[in-house]
Amino acid sequence: MKRRPLSITLRLALLFAAVAVLAFLAVGAYLYQTLERQMSHRDDLELVSKVTQIRRILAALPSARALSGDAQPLADAMFGHSDFVLRLTAADGAPLLQSAAPSRPLPAPANAVPTQRAPTLADVRDWTPALGSGRMLNAVGLVGHDGGEAVQITLAREQSDRLKILRRYAADLLFAISFGAALATLLGFVIVRLGMRPLRSVVAKADAINTSRLNTRLSVDDAPVELRELGNAFNAMLDRLEDGVQRLSGFAADLAHDMRTPLNTLMVETQVALSRPRCIEEYQALLASNSEEYERLAHMIENTLFLARVDNAGLALQRERLDLGAELQRIHDYFEVLADEAGVTLRVDAPVLTLHADAMLLQRAVSNLLSNAMRHTPRGGAVELSARRTGEGIELVVSNEGSGIAAQDLPHxxxxxxxxDPARTTSAHSAGLGLAIVRAIMVLHDGQVRVESAPGATTRFFLIFGDTAQRLA
Ligand SMILES: Nc1ncnc2c1ncn2[C@@H]1O[C@H](COP(=O)(O)OP(=O)(O)OP(=O)(O)O)[C@@H](O)[C@H]1O
Ligand SMILES: [Mg+2]
Structure with missing residues (x-):
């Protein structure tokens, strides 16, 4: 199963907690180290001062033998320091005194501070007792004022109370850090949630949008900068959706409206015919009239489907190298009979040009233009079809004399x-889809369609196939 990604809130809160833990740990470690260094420094100072004190006591004694008899002054020097271990040995190695039993035997005296020098911090060494750590100092002391017998002094100390306390302090510190981190995580979570509030309001707004309330927009001005871009993109998407939905519903409404007229005609004519017995001729006339309406409906549905396919990108262009002259001639031959019937002259100027285009679609676009042109040309008029190469690419022109198109209609x-011209809507071939299809076909070819017309003047439609069509040819 795929793991769900963590929420931004949780992610930020965890990052926040991790940063807090790291910062706490660093500060804690620093505090602990400085404190430990200070305390060991003091412990070592104490060792040095004790050894100096022991030297002085030894000097005050009459003889080394006196030590075994009365060790009281030395015991006083050690008083209150049960963690100290003192060992005194004679020059020949004979033990003179051992104050307490250490947890591990003291090593033989080595690197002892000579009598003529006072012990310093540098003379203190590490010692490893059975448990924990320890420090020791070796020095030579003289018994008697006149510098008689030399005695080896070894003073050692197992981990001092101070350092034990420090260990406990470290444990406390760790506990405090854990607690602080938990608190930081919690606060982080709360803060991030508060920070995310604008995002949640965006979500709530987006949730409320449906097809009937597509005009809602996110208010971008009072949103934080980070969300403004998202809001703008979202609003732009809504603009496009609203436009699309509006066009779609308009499309459906228009389609329903346009299908209603031929269907009504069919219904009324059929009902009238059925209202009483008719002769064969009457039925034939009815069927002929019905057939025309059926044709109109089929034409409309076919065109609507074609446009829907173009809209849904379900239509793949099948470009091929076309001999434009031959293509135009073929279209001309097809329309010639219709032109004769309408009493219109059809002229075609088919030059030698190659075009890279979809043959079927090209034929469909030109046919739509030609049938419009023929419909709008009065008897005796002329329709012209021509092609030429221009700076923009290859241009096909369909022109006709006739009523022309009013300026207010041109953009639409x-x-x-x-x-x-609503008067013609009853014609079997007028659904108002022909030019929409021409434009869709040109868009598919990355081309353009343009029109030039004025009332009473010659109307010219231009199909411009851009450079790509030329280059590929
Ligand atoms: N050559 C022309 N001269 C004058 N008006 C024209 C010409 N071509 C098109 N028009 C006007 O433009 C309108 C739209 O044309 P379009 O081809 O899209 O629809 P239609 O011909 O009415 O119906 P359809 O082509 O779907 O059967 C027409 O109704 C017509 O009024
Ligand atoms: Mg048309």
């Missing part, structure tokens, strides 16, 4: 279901 004629 490429919209779906837009018809500039």
């Amino acid at each position: 004629i490429f919209e779906r279901y837009y018809r500039a």
Whole structure:
């Protein structure tokens, strides 16, 4: 199972805690070390001063033998220091005194401080008792004022109370650090949650948005800088969604509206015909009229489906090298009969040009333009189809004489279901989708469609296939 990523709140709180623990540990370690250094320094100083004191007591004694008899002055020197171990040996190695039994035997005296020099901190050495750590100092002392017998002094000390306390202090410190870290984690969590509040308000807003409330926008101005970019991107996405949904619902409404007219006609005509017995001819006329409406419906549905496929990118371009002259000639041949019927002259100027395009779609775009042109050309008029190479690429032009297009209609004629001339809506081939399809086809080809027209003037539609189409050709 895939692990869910940690929440940002938890992540930040944990990071916060980790930083706090590290900082506490560093400070704790520093405090502990300085304290320990100071305390061992004092312990060593004490060892040095004790040894100096013992030397003085030895000097005051009449003879080394006196030691075994009366060790009281030495015991006084050690008073209150049960952790000290004192050993005195004669020059020949004979033991003179051992104050207390150490947990591990003291080593033989070595590097002893000579009598003519006072002991210093540098003379203190490490000693390892059975438990913990220890320090020791070796020195030679003289018994009697006149510098008689030499005595080896060994003073050792197992870990002092001070250092034991320090160990406990370390344990306390660790406990405090753990507690502090826990507190820091908790506070971190609370702080991060507070900091995340704007984010949660964004989520709540986003939650409330649905298709019927797509006009809601996140207020970006009072949001923190970090969220502003997200908010802007989110709002831009909502703009696009709203636009898309609006177009989609408009599309559906238009489609329903446009299907209603032919369906109503079919219904009414059929009901009228059925209201009383009819002769064969009447039925035939009805079926012929119905067939025209069916055709119109089929045409509309087919075009709508085509546009839907283009919208959903479900339509793959099948570009191939086309001999443009031959393609235009083929279209011309197909439309010639229709032009004759309409009493319109159809002229085609098919130059030798190669175009890299989808043959079916090209034919469809040009046919849509031609059928519009023929419909809007009065009897005796002319429709022209031509192609040429320009700076922009290859340009196809369909032009016709006729009523032209009013300035207020020009910006809209490429919209779906837009018809500039409502009087013609009853025609079997007028759904207002033809030019929308032309534009979609040109967009698929990375090209453009343009129109030039004015009331009463020649209308020209331009299909411009850009450089890519030329380069690939
Ligand atoms: N050559 C033209 N001369 C004058 N008006 C035109 C011309 N071509 C198009 N129009 C206007 O533009 C409108 C939109 O054209 P479009 O081809 O999209 O729809 P349509 O021809 O009405 O229906 P469809 O092509 O779906 O059967 C037309 O209704 C018409 O009013
Ligand atoms: Mg049309």
